[in-house]
Amino acid sequence: xxxxxxxxxxxxxxxxxxxxxxxxxxxxxxxxxxxxxxxxxxxxxxxxxxxxxxxxxxxxxxxxxxxxxxxxxxxxxxxxxxxxxxxxxxxxxxxxxxxxxxxxxxxxxxxxxxxxxxxxxxxxxxxxxxxxxxxxxxxxxxxxxxxxxxxxxxxxxxxxxxxxxxxxxxxxxxxxxxxxxxxxxxxxxxxxxxxxxxxxxxxxxxxxxxxxxxxxxxxxxxxxxxxxxxxxxxxxxxxxxxxxxxxxxxxxxxxxxxxxxxxxxxxxxxxxxxxxxxxxxxxxxxxxxxxxxxxxxxxxxxxxxxxxxxxxxxxxxxxxxxxxxxxxxxxxxxxxxxxxxxxxxxxxxxxxxxxxxxxxxxxxxxxxxxxxxxxxxxxxxxxxxxxxxxxxxxxxxxxxxxxxxxxxxxxxxxxxxxxxxxxxxxxxxxxxxxxxxxxxxxxxxxxxxxxxxxxxxxxxxxxxxxxxxxxxxxxxxxxxxxxxxxxxxxxxxxxxxxxxxxxxxxxxxxxxxxxxxxxxxxxxxxxxxxxxxxxxxxxxxxxxxxxxxxxxxxxxxxxxxxxxxxxxxxxxx
Numbered sequence: 001x002x003x004x005x006x007x008x009x010x011x012x013x014x015x016x017x018x019x020x021x022x023x024x025x026x027x028x029x030x031x032x033x034x035x036x037x038x039x040x041x042x043x044x045x046x047x048x049x050x051x052x053x054x055x056x057x058x059x060x061x062x063x064x065x066x067x068x069x070x071x072x073x074x075x076x077x078x079x080x081x082x083x084x085x086x087x088x089x090x091x092x093x094x095x096x097x098x099x100x101x102x103x104x105x106x107x108x109x110x111x112x113x114x115x116x117x118x119x120x121x122x123x124x125x126x127x128x129x130x131x132x133x134x135x136x137x138x139x140x141x142x143x144x145x146x147x148x149x150x151x152x153x154x155x156x157x158x159x160x161x162x163x164x165x166x167x168x169x170x171x172x173x174x175x176x177x178x179x180x181x182x183x184x185x186x187x188x189x190x191x192x193x194x195x196x197x198x199x200x201x202x203x204x205x206x207x208x209x210x211x212x213x214x215x216x217x218x219x220x221x222x223x224x225x226x227x228x229x230x231x232x233x234x235x236x237x238x239x240x241x242x243x244x245x246x247x248x249x250x251x252x253x254x255x256x257x258x259x260x261x262x263x264x265x266x267x268x269x270x271x272x273x274x275x276x277x278x279x280x281x282x283x284x285x286x287x288x289x290x291x292x293x294x295x296x297x298x299x300x301x302x303x304x305x306x307x308x309x310x311x312x313x314x315x316x317x318x319x320x321x322x323x324x325x326x327x328x329x330x331x332x333x334x335x336x337x338x339x340x341x342x343x344x345x346x347x348x349x350x351x352x353x354x355x356x357x358x359x360x361x362x363x364x365x366x367x368x369x370x371x372x373x374x375x376x377x378x379x380x381x382x383x384x385x386x387x388x389x390x391x392x393x394x395x396x397x398x399x400x401x402x403x404x405x406x407x408x409x410x411x412x413x414x415x416x417x418x419x420x421x422x423x424x425x426x427x428x429x430x431x432x433x434x435x436x437x438x439x440x441x442x443x444x445x446x447x448x449x450x451x452x453x454x455x456x457x458x459x460x461x462x463x464x465x466x467x468x469x470x471x472x473x474x475x476x477x478x479x480x481x482x483x484x485x486x487x488x489x490x491x492x493x494x495x496x497x498x499x500x501x502x503x504x505x506x507x508x509x510x511x512x513x514x515x516x517x518x519x520x521x522x523x524x525x526x527x528x529x530x531x532x533x534x535x536x537x538x539x540x541x542x543x544x545x546x547x548x549x550x551x552x553x554x555x556x557x558x559x560x561x562x563x564x565x566x567x568x569x570x571x572x573x
Contacts, residue, residue: 033116039125040134043117047141050113050148051222053106055099055155056301056429057504058410063313063325070506071331071523072497073407074543076317076324076399086520086545092573095557099159103152110149111169118142129214136211143201147223147231150193154235157186158508161244161553161570165189179566187239191259194232201225227299229263230432236260237440240447241512243552248447256444257459260437269434270461274469276434281474282367284433285410287425298432306424311415314407315378316370316385316393317400321417324399326407326502328369330524330540333405335497336365342477344494356526356538364474368501370406372528372536377406378413380421388528388536404526409502430503435470439496442466452479452488467492470499511552521547548572 036042057065064082068075075082084090120138125131149167156163163186164178202208203225236259238244240252263269269276276295278284283292290302315322337344338360345357358371370377372387386392387404394400416423446452446463455462468478479491493513497506510519522544529537550572561567 036117037120040122040138043120043138043141046109046113046117047144050106050109050145053102053109053152054148054301054431055102055504058310058427058429059313059325063323065326065502066504066507067502068326070510071329071519072501072506073326073328073332074403074523074525076327076401085551086547088546090551090555092555092558092561092569095555097159097554099155099554100557100560103156106152107149107166108170110145110152111167113145114142115169133208133211133213136208137213140202143197144223146193146197147201147228150190150235151231153186154190154231154238157183157190158238158512159554160556162186164564164567176564177566178564180568183244184239187235187244190235191232191239191255194228194235198225198228198232201228221302223299226263226267227432229259229266230298230437233259233263233437233440234432237444238508238512240444242514243512250448253444253448257441257448260441260444261459261461263437264434264441267434269438270466274438274472277438277469277473279473281364284430284435285428287412287414287427289428289430293433296434297430298434300428300430300432302428303426306426308415308417308422308424310427311378311411312417314411315417316381316387316406317397318386318391318393319378319381319417320419321422324393324401324406327401327403328405328407328501329403330405330526332497332501333365333369333371333526334524335494336362337476337494337498339363339476342480353540354538362474362476362498364498364501368407368409370408372404376413377408378411378415380414380416380418388530391528391530394528402525403523404528407502435473435499436505438466438469439492439499443492443496446488446492451485452483452492453481463488463492467495470495474499514552516547516549516551521545 036046059065061068061082062080064075064080065073066082067073068080068082069085081096084094084096090096118141122131122135122138125134128134153163153165161183162180163183165181165186166174166178170178201224202222205222205224233256236252236256240249240256242248245252264276267276278293278296280292283289284296286292289297290300312321313323314325317324333356334344334346338348338357339362340360341348345351345355346353356371370385372385372391374385377385383392385406387394387401387406389395393406395402410427412425412427414423415425441461442452442463445454445459445461445466449456449459449463452463464479464483471478479488483491493509496509500506510516522542525541525543527539527541529539531537550570553570555573556567556569561569
């Protein structure tokens, strides 16, 4: 079998354990099986190519991120393809994602590697001084590949539900006749695969001792034990969620609680006051996050080249070469609680919907969202933001924020887009971080034990205490005692929306909870008017969106159904 056009170029991956560097980067073109087997570097090139099938969202939809298809944000330009998710244009012939193709290509390459490129000994290289170190790394490749294959299957089952499965090289006839396997079987496979490799894969690439390559720094940009545990924990949570667990099987919630506890315990996550979380929340998405936030970041993808495209899409309109882009909604702004009370503004006794409540909010609000009057956003902007109607950064300018807000998260404020002083920097997409797994654990243990305050001999940390870890880092009060289950669930969902905003979770969380009708049928914008006395009037505007329960899963692309008549379409499509 020939391997053609194996190329990796734009992105690499970073796994954190201690101080880490990007994955070693080389470029290979047009090589076949015999070429791959020539040396360690060629095999490594194939592995890195497989990593490139992993997902990232720095504006996959012509600048729009998936968050703009949720209640997190609204894209500033009408007619963007992100609108197809909620305007009725989504269909099998407009399937909206390349995930099917990219994941199955990744799986095919994984199967190819495991069948064709394991068990090599490279005898002609045996006298090289670094032979033992290279063989050590090579032996580990198979576990990286098995992780990657499981990861691709997770993305597929999350998006499509039941999906075709194969763990071997397929003939053309086989690939076009596979039937879909039940989603729970796919989840079972992912979890079992993670369990099998978690004690075999390298724990920390920065601590290889004598097995580190003597000629270069140790590579840390690869899946390690914590990455494997993270995938297992996330997959177990999804498998237990209502979309995949309609009977509320408690055994699945137990498995999810145990898996999320495992990754936290593996890192002493409930010990020593949870030092896994970095003190500075904004360091999670800084240009140097792979160095600044290593205690919390488990796995991320880092661009190998500098860029300013994300800033170009999202910095405020009215600034040179800035387009506005993904604008946070008032719906999201409302989710940020008051710092002193831990209550949302709309939970206050004296709530006034015309009051935006910009003072004394959850500190994460100011780090995530740019609002009217903010200074130095970005830091080369000398004029406070004007997001009121007719302002310098607002409607009716093309691309002016329709919501009253601009995005901060993932935008690097130091990036300059002005002609003559333009600059670029690295960007890293967070795949797994510990903040998620405290919340995952809280959800799973609550669903399993039936109370946010419950513990038992195995799960000695309650749901509210796990959430307290995340809120303490945010300088927010813990959840109150005595909440009903319904009150806890509402507050938990709110906390997850705030903590994980714009990290690619909201689109999937609402789906796995089967609450699309509740959260995605409309968003709230804030229209701001500046008065003659320099005060402002704030008016909420509800914007309706389309939701149909068939949207819990993506449609199977029509092109795939045409090739394989055994593929049954998802219900409603």
